[in-house]
Amino acid sequence: MKIKFLLVTLLISVIGFSQSVNDFKAVIIPLKYEFLKTENQYRLATMTKSNLIKAGFTAFYTNEEIPAEYSDRCQLLYVDVKKESGFLVTKLFVEFKDCFGKVVYTSEIGKSKEKDYEVAYKESLDLAFVSINKLHYKYNGKVVATTSKISPSAASVAVQTVAVATTPPVADISDPNLLYAQPTENGYQLIDKTPKVVMKLLKTSRPDSFIAIKDGVQGSLNAKDNQWFFEYYQNDKLVSEKVSVKF
Structure with a gap:
């Protein structure tokens, strides 16, 4: 009985300290992802921003001038689109990280069998965003801690x-x-x-x-x-x- 109680207590404490995308004001989008050769290749950065806005997020590219109300970098999420290897299948998923590089949320994998890269990336990204749309993002006004706890x-x-x-x-x-x-x-x-x-x-x-x-x-x-x-x-x-x- 004591063991069960301790496990429940531990689970509650872990959940209490977990982060949600709703804790963050906006999202920063890189112009180039690791698996691409040039900035906004196949319009992937553009499609990422479009999908984020549709999902309810406020989003900025890394080269955009960000309004003063978003100046605290630790109140922002940093999105990354990653490609998973697959034979004759394009697989993409989306990661959201905080200012310390900690993963806050990872989407489901979107897949496409299209041969044209731009078409395949669009279809895969749109499918990956299905799970993100289900989050029903809405900023909750929570102040995210920006410093480590010290003694x-x-x-x-x-x-x-x-x-x-x-x-x-x-x-x-x-x-x-x-x-x-x-x-x-x-x-x-x-x-x-x-x-x-x-x-x-x-x-x-x-x-x-x-x-x-x-x-x-x-x-x-x-x-x-x-x-x-x-x-x-x-x-x-x-x-x-x-x-x-x-x-």
Whole structure:
């Protein structure tokens, strides 16, 4: 009896912390999916947006100027269309991820036996969206947590750091290579618009300097002249790369 009670309690707690597409204000659509060669090839990005709007979502392409009310990236979903291998059959399904890259919802697989790629992709995508339409999406106004839970001791360290912090460089939000900082237990991770983790930062005793790791290369991220620079040694020479970051 106790075991059953514990299992039920665990199930309830898992459900309580699960996310729904209804928790998010809008959806961001990439112009190019991994299995395609060019942007909006076969009009797949266009068809994705059309289907999302029909399903009740507010949707934007990654290159669109997003209204201020949607400026919090963690209040948005990031859609991806994926292709599954199949002999003489085109199979597509749709994934929705949050700003941390966690999958919130995966659609059913849409299939087509059409030989023409554009026709096959349209039919497959439309069929994949059948399951999405059944969600009856409606934004519930829920505020999605944008930071990881930290211990009281870590929180006190963070407060002390803020107290001595200097004004960080101002991010240029028009920069197409702008990276977004997401708090982690020991610092931050910088993600791009896809969202993909580009760099990991570890805190130091200075608020304007971090230990930085990018593509296996360890260096430092330093604030200089109101800009951030990723600095590392390559062949015994110091390399300094400008990085646009929004904290």
